[in-house]
Amino acid sequence: MSPTDEKTWAILLHLSPILISFIGPLIGYLVLKDRGPFISHHAKQALNFNITVAIGYLASALLMFVIIGFVTYPIVAILAIVFAIIAAVKTNQGEYYRYPLAIQFIK
Template sequence: MTMPPPPPPAQPYPVAPPLRPEDEKLWATLTHLSGIFLSFVGALVVYLVLRDRGPFIRAHSAAALNFQLTVLIAAFVCIPLSFIGIGFLLLLAVGVYALVIEIVAAVKASQGQWYTPPLSIRFVS
């Protein structure tokens, strides 16, 4: 008596289809704008959920996450410096710079252009 072969292993979860180009642009724009309100959390969620759905959203969500983590580190450096007075000015400068770069990145993403924010440490790719 021979045993029938075992069934093939089931997929652990269904593979999501790629996003349409206009959806990728929308999510990339929202990822950059989420940094204004949610810091790095919005970019992290989009990166983890949508990174495999297209190259455009992967690049923009990674760029937004890297930029937000860089801004967070800069803010943490400014906090101890506020005890000697200069930290407040530096923290204000970091905040204005982050706001401007996030808006520029969101505009570039909405136009379908690839963009990497300047002065950003690359943590994820």
């Protein structure tokens, strides 16, 4: 895979969760993880971050029983979108971006 293709796929991995949750990064990780160090790094980062976001959504949903979840849920959603856009921009610049707050499930 050419460096340009790697960069394009990495950007798509970071932006796909805006539409399809962690499914995009999961499929991307499974298919692209062996195609080069750049794409492998970004596939892992996108998947780890979106698993962390899913945990945040689940915790917020559970907290809705005590009202605070109605506040935390949109905060998680906004942070997920903002960090995905930042990751896509950094990836486009050729950087090995690592999400803040992401739990590293896959190393």
